[in-house]
Amino acid sequence: MATAKPNQRxxxxxxxAAVAKxxxxxxxxxxxxxxxxxxxxxxxxxxxxxxxxxxxxxxxxAAASQRxxxxxxxxxxxxxxxxxxxxxxxxEQVDLVKPNTTIxxxxxxxxxxxxxxxxxxxxxxxxxxxxPANFTxxxxxxxxxxxxxxxxxxxxx
Numbered sequence: 001m002a003t004a005k006p007n008q009r010x011x012x013x014x015x016x017a018a019v020a021k022x023x024x025x026x027x028x029x030x031x032x033x034x035x036x037x038x039x040x041x042x043x044x045x046x047x048x049x050x051x052x053x054x055x056x057x058x059x060x061x062a063a064a065s066q067r068x069x070x071x072x073x074x075x076x077x078x079x080x081x082x083x084x085x086x087x088x089x090x091x092e093q094v095d096l097v098k099p100n101t102t103i104x105x106x107x108x109x110x111x112x113x114x115x116x117x118x119x120x121x122x123x124x125x126x127x128x129x130x131x132p133a134n135f136t137x138x139x140x141x142x143x144x145x146x147x148x149x150x151x152x153x154x155x156x157x
Contacts, residue, residue: 024106030082030141034117034148037109041119042130043078043087044137045101050074050094078103078119080133083141087119093127102133115147 024040032039052073076087076097088111089097096103107125111118121127 028082029078029080029085029143032085032110032117032119032143034110034112037107039105039108039110039119041078041080041105041108042133043080043103043105044133044135045087045097045099045103046077046079046084046137046139048074048076048097048099075118077142077144078105079137079139081135081138083138083143085117085119085142086144087121088113089121089127093121096127096129102130104128104130112148115149116144117146117148118144 026040026042029041029043050072052071072091072094074089074094074097076089077084078087078097079085087097087105105119105121105125105127108119108121109125111120
């Protein structure tokens with residue numbers, strides 16, 4: 001009597017069914033620290049500033065596709081009831097971060113730029129528009145205005 005071996009698709013679906021998805025843990029802006037990642041936030045967009053809109057280099061454009069896409073970068077001041085921070089939005093993210101909208105940011109990280117914190121969402125993260133939030137943004141606590149300095153600590157010998 002022969003037993004049938006499960007095919008690869010059946011094994012993958014069984015493995016994914018065994019892994020329970022975790023609910024995202026949302027943090028407040030005032031809990032963000034330099035060098036951290038995997039942040040989920042619900043924030044309001046306060047201001048929008050387009051920083052860059054340029055075409056890619058010809059070699060990179062040819063490798064990516066036949067039609068070169070423009071690189072777009074915008075800095076947006078976003079915040080919640082605990083504080084504000086600058087968000088660096090790239091390409092299609094720029095269309096979602098218009099002033100007076102509420103967005104959900106998933107899997108964001110903190111980048112440092114000239115000693116100050118910037119919130120960024122790379123290819124592993126996501127920005128999506130949501131229903132307007134019912135909180136008032138604390139604009140007096142802007143985390144991007146605080147300057148940090150990299151200090152090396154000598155190890156004990």
